[in-house]
Amino acid sequence: MGPGYFPTAVGSVLGLLGLALTMTSLSAKAMEERIAKFSWPTLLLIIGPVVLFGLMLQPLGLILSLVMLVITSSYASHEFAWRPTLLNAVVLTVLCIVVFVWALKLQFPLWPAFIGDGG
């Protein structure tokens, strides 16, 4: 009963299931299915800004990271326009600071580390 016992058991079941799924889809009776098309631009414009946010937050602070997140991710929409996006960025950033930093007192660095404040 080492640490690997249970994971190995579950992993084997998973492997068998994968095998079974492959067999059923390769069998003659199986209906042909196609994987729905990926919309790569949307995927990149949503996941990308989140990754950037994770990388930016600690060195550059919450405010800059939030503004970046809102503006870049808004670009994924079909109807992107600068003015409402900027407004949205300002509103959301202020809201977050009021709710999370001021009311809930969560610890965030607000500004880039080299400007000071640190959080």
Place this chain on the structure above:
Amino acid sequence: MLSNLGIGLTAVLAFEPYALFGLSLSLPMNLVYCLLGAFIGTLIGVLPGLGPVATIAMLLPATFALPPLGGLIMLAGIYYGAQYGGSTTAILVNLPGETSSVVTCIDGYQMARRGRAGVALTTAALGSFFAGCVGTLLLAAFAPPLAELAFKFGPAEYFSLMVMGLFGAVALSSGSLLKSIAMICLGILGGLVGTDVNSGASRYAFGIPELTDGIGFVVVAMGVFGFAEVITNLEHKEEREVFTNNVSSMFPTRDDFKRMIAPVLRGTILGSALGILPGGGAVLASFGAYALEKRVSKNSAEFGHGAIEGVAAPESANNAAAQTSFIPLLTLGIPPNAVMALMVGAMTIHNIQPGPLVMTTNPTLFWGLIVSMWVGNLMLVVLNLPLIGMWVKLLTVPYRYLYPAILVFCCIGVFSVSNNSFDVLLTAGFGFLGYLFFKLGCEGAPLLLGFVLGPMMEENFRRALMISRGDLTVFFTRPVSLSLLLVTAVMVVIVALPSIKAKREEAFHEE
């Protein structure tokens, strides 16, 4: 039961000093949390494209700062508030604000098109309130005997119970059975990432120090349910037609009331029963109730063209199920659906081990939570009917302003759980995985359930084998454990039968 409910009521109504703007006020804080939860829940429920799992995951960090009872009351409020809010969107926009209100769209929207939106909304609210009351009473009545039973369970029984819970969740949900079981296994393995408690060995960490603590379930929930939902929503251009003009006449006629009573009762009974079952929950309850009503109602010809029964039954059912799905969580410590899996996480963070012990070691918390649910349901009716106008306004906010907000709250939420940027990156990874799963027709809910139950399963599995000295037959020789496993086997066989398979697909595509 009455004295227990009394404990709960005093806990909910207790006044606590609270400093607001430098003033020290004495407020019934738990009532405030309940109101806040119900309000936020409705707000989220009204917005299409943001489900309760993502919402609860997103707001979980915000409740860490609260006392345990307050935090749980607020989370529960969000959950049933979302059921209410979802129906508003379904009726007015023909978009389900929640998956559990998909069927409400059918007749609710038709009622709205005929200028009876107000009546449909009132019907949904009253039906939900009645069902919520019954569900809460059932919870209060069934919890003590079930918890009593749970005390007799050993590790082998617990393991088998969890196996049954997981398979039940799959059997009752839509989608491919094999794929869903595979998702459970994947979830269990994901839940095992990190340091093994018994041996200290690091598993699946690949030498990454951040992974040795394991992957937080908030990370998985937000990635798979939050981010992936945003991406899939953005793929489609939005088309909305909001019926805002005729919400004036709110009150159902005497005839409407007459037609409402039986469907509400049937919906409540069905919903309560399905809510307790693993995997049942609100979605299946509303689908089941609609299908049942269509079959037994004497106005069945009117279904699909604005039958009031088609709104009353599923709305009562989903709210009843939302309440009774707390029963397995609070008594056995086993979450029957993805939302309850998050509640397990919330309780663990507040240092409460969900299970039969909660009732005896922490009666104020247990009964306080139950009473708060009833109070919350009352608040929803009192609040929401007058506030309909505001919710309708909210519906006109385009998605392009909403989704950046969802991303922002997710990112901040994930970061604040551990104060670690690595978790934000991990969530992004799970967002990609969630999108991939969606495209491949694999469901996220079994993954999350497996993720939360995985470590518990392993622990009980090991304990059982420790007691039996490594003899695997222990799961089959103990009568309770054996019967639980047999029930599981029967469920899987039934679902796999071709005739049932077709019926099951039909039930989820009811029109």
